[in-house]
Amino acid sequence: MDEQRDLVAKSRLINEMSLKNRLIEFFTKWEVLLCIIFASMFIFFTLRTPYFLDWFNLMNATFQFSEKAIMALPMIFIIMCGDIDISIASIIALCAYVVGSAAQGGASIPSMIALSLLVGTLAGLFNGLMITTLNMPAIAVTLATQSIFRGISIGLLGDQARTSFPEGFGFFGQEFIKGTIIPFEFVLYLVLMLLFAFILHKTTYGRRLYAIGNSAEAARFSGVNVKLTRIINFTITGFFCGLTAVLLASRILSVRSNIATGWDLEIITLVVLGGVAITGGRGTVFGVFLGSLLVGYLKFGMGLLKFSGTLMTIVIGSLLISAVLLPRLLDLYKANRKLRLQAQR
Amino acid sequence: MPDHSFASFAKKAFARRESTLILLLFVLLVPISVRSPQFLSMKNISTILNDMAILSIVAIGEFYVILSGGIDLSVGSIIAFSGMACGMVNESYPQVSPALLLLLGIVIGLAMGLVNGILVAYGKIPPIITTLGTVNIYRGMTFLLSKGTWVTAHEMTPAYIALPRTTFLGISILLWIAFFVIALCYYFSRFTRTGREIYAIGGNPTAAKFVGVDENRVRVVVFLVSGALCGLAGALWTARYASAVNEMATGFEMQAVAACVLGGVNFSGGAGGIIGVVLGTLFLGVVTNALPVIYLSVFWQTCVQGLIILLALTLNTLSDQHKNKKLLAQRRG
Numbered sequence: 001m002d003e004q005r006d007l008v009a010k011s012r013l014i015n016e017m018s019l020k021n022r023l024i025e026f027f028t029k030w031e032v033l034l035c036i037i038f039a040s041m042f043i044f045f046t047l048r049t050p051y052f053l054d055w056f057n058l059m060n061a062t063f064q065f066s067e068k069a070i071m072a073l074p075m076i077f078i079i080m081c082g083d084i085d086i087s088i089a090s091i092i093a094l095c096a097y098v099v100g101s102a103a104q105g106g107a108s109i110p111s112m113i114a115l116s117l118l119v120g121t122l123a124g125l126f127n128g129l130m131i132t133t134l135n136m137p138a139i140a141v142t143l144a145t146q147s148i149f150r151g152i153s154i155g156l157l158g159d160q161a162r163t164s165f166p167e168g169f170g171f172f173g174q175e176f177i178k179g180t181i182i183p184f185e186f187v188l189y190l191v192l193m194l195l196f197a198f199i200l201h202k203t204t205y206g207r208r209l210y211a212i213g214n215s216a217e218a219a220r221f222s223g224v225n226v227k228l229t230r231i232i233n234f235t236i237t238g239f240f241c242g243l244t245a246v247l248l249a250s251r252i253l254s255v256r257s258n259i260a261t262g263w264d265l266e267i268i269t270l271v272v273l274g275g276v277a278i279t280g281g282r283g284t285v286f287g288v289f290l291g292s293l294l295v296g297y298l299k300f301g302m303g304l305l306k307f308s309g310t311l312m313t314i315v316i317g318s319l320l321i322s323a324v325l326l327p328r329l330l331d332l333y334k335a336n337r338k339l340r341l342q343a344q345r
Numbered sequence: 346m347p348d349h350s351f352a353s354f355a356k357k358a359f360a361r362r363e364s365t366l367i368l369l370l371f372v373l374l375v376p377i378s379v380r381s382p383q384f385l386s387m388k389n390i391s392t393i394l395n396d397m398a399i400l401s402i403v404a405i406g407e408f409y410v411i412l413s414g415g416i417d418l419s420v421g422s423i424i425a426f427s428g429m430a431c432g433m434v435n436e437s438y439p440q441v442s443p444a445l446l447l448l449l450g451i452v453i454g455l456a457m458g459l460v461n462g463i464l465v466a467y468g469k470i471p472p473i474i475t476t477l478g479t480v481n482i483y484r485g486m487t488f489l490l491s492k493g494t495w496v497t498a499h500e501m502t503p504a505y506i507a508l509p510r511t512t513f514l515g516i517s518i519l520l521w522i523a524f525f526v527i528a529l530c531y532y533f534s535r536f537t538r539t540g541r542e543i544y545a546i547g548g549n550p551t552a553a554k555f556v557g558v559d560e561n562r563v564r565v566v567v568f569l570v571s572g573a574l575c576g577l578a579g580a581l582w583t584a585r586y587a588s589a590v591n592e593m594a595t596g597f598e599m600q601a602v603a604a605c606v607l608g609g610v611n612f613s614g615g616a617g618g619i620i621g622v623v624l625g626t627l628f629l630g631v632v633t634n635a636l637p638v639i640y641l642s643v644f645w646q647t648c649v650q651g652l653i654i655l656l657a658l659t660l661n662t663l664s665d666q667h668k669n670k671k672l673l674a675q676r677r678g
Binding site: 141145 | 416418464468469470471473474475477478479480481482484485486488489493599602603606612613642644645646647648649650651652654655658659662663666
């Protein structure tokens with residue numbers, strides 16, 4: 001009898017602990033932490049300036065980060081497989097050149113977009129083929145193609161700019177959805193975000209990405225065509241570079257060869273900040289969504305408070321490092337806790 | 346029975362990446378110098394060498410980090426901070442000697458490298474993420490330090506500006522410093538225990554740990570070396586270009602990495618050498634300088650550089666794969 005009572009008491013104890021454990025588990029999840037950081041940032045800015053919590057301002061601010069946020073989506077796939085692509089800004093520049101030149105040549109808007117998407121897809125395919133067929137590291141190959149793609153647009157454009165665009169082209173990057181204050185770009189981003197979340201979390205293809213990221217070897221032995229999957233990732237990314245180039249050209253209506261310089265690192269920052277492990281195999285689209293919004297609104301809010309751009313770069317750099325350091329410290333804390341609990345039992 | 350014949354020596358020499366690079370360099374130089382004999386004049390050669398001196402110093406620092414299996418993206422920002430600090434000290438305290446400024450640059454670089462190293466070794470943050478963060482932080486610190494202003498030539502002392510240009514035995518001090526760094530690092534990576542440990546960690550971290558290599562220490566050391574060399578490069582940069590600008594050396598990390606790739610340094614770590622890196626730097630310099638000679642607009646420079654990096658990478662990979670296949674065949678046979 002005593003023994004039984006003891007057992008019941010013990011199991012109750014364990015249950016209570018597991019509730020507490022589950023709470024700790026929940027609040028130490030990176031996505032949840034991001035939500036908390038995001039909410040406190042909103043509260044901070046709202047208290048400090050009356051212009052922050054204003055629907056029109058909040059929507060207008062999305063123009064500044066929608067394009068980068070869109071690029072972060074396919075980048076999730078690449079990083080999920082343990083690859084990296086530092087040539088995306090250059091592909092965007094190349095596609096923007098194509099868009100600008102086609103516009104100057106009198107092409108129609110649909111053909112401009114089609115050309116841009118085609119060039120971007122081909123550039124991404126080239127990256128993917130170089131990396132997988134010869135088994136070269138993605139960072140080295142995309143370092144080279146970064147120079148090549150940017151170099152082509154510099155070589156063709158020189159110090160010129162393309163500034164003549166057909167009537168109505170400004171819609172994609174400047175206009176709002178009819179009758180609302182929501183920018184078209186942002187709606188496009190939300191739709192794409194849901195699409196990528198569906199692919200990553202609900203389809204076989206998405207599960208394969210996780211498998212490759214955790215162990216490419218094991219994935220290969222389980223029948224996943226690792227090379228093909230990686231090529232597809234790079235090609236998709238190229239396609240979205242083409243799309244982003246259209247949005248960017250439409251927003252600023254001027255294409256120079258130095259367009260989108262430095263975006264590679266900014267976009268990788270968004271993805272890593274969103275909780276995707278740089279070694280692959282871990283992360284969610286929702287996390288990257290939060291990370292993108294966090295960086296976007298942080299910049300917007302700091303701008304409202306007249307913080308210098310300098311301070312923003314320091315804050316974003318520190319955020320990135322803590323984004324990786326914090327979960328690691330939490331993991332350590334959790335492991336220690338587990339050990340202690342086991343010792344108590 | 347070791348084979349001592351000339352044929353086997355030649356075979357071994359050609360199998361080395363360095364000799365392939367020298368060969369490629371000659372292949373490149375011959376048509377260029379036929380087209381423009383002035384290209385190989387002493388004056389032009391010294392221009393190329395002086396242009397490449399700072400890059401070679403930074404590329405060597407980058408080499409150690411890549412050798413250990415990491416990457417350092419923060420080199421450009423360390424150069425900027427150290428260069429800005431040296432420029433401002435020179436402006437406010439003209440009595441401080443240029444040599445002391447170089448030392449200051451090195452100390453600043455060491456401190457920044459230490460932060461990188463600690464985050465990587467003890468924070469267990471992948472090098473690419475750590476330096477992606479610090480590249481922003483250090484650049485921001487440069488702006489904070491300078492409050493957005495520049496240090497221009499007339500605010501600097503003539504002694505400091507003249508430092509890299511002064512010649513000794515017909516060679517500029519800048520080149521002497523680069524030679525000294527190359528020699529020192531060659532010795533460090535070939536003949537010291539720590540130097541060999543970097544190769545071991547890069548080649549196979551698990552195996553290295555089993556034979557008693559302190560992985561954390563090695564990871565800190567590579568970032569310290571990279572930081573110190575970037576700090577030195579920053580101090581030299583400000584003197585050579587006679588100005589300290591907030592945006593200086595932006596994107597320089599890509600040049601440094603490119604020099605390493607050209608020099609045959611393997612991205613998975615553990616393979617490559619100082620001589621290769623120096624040759625890679627030289628290769629970049631020759632290509633950049635040769636474009637006007639073959640009447641190609643400077644606008645195509647970036648593209649040509651990228652193509653050459655891709656070509657070098659492909660050749661390196663193919664030769665590695667060839668070697669591995671041969672090794673495997675030998676083992677079977």
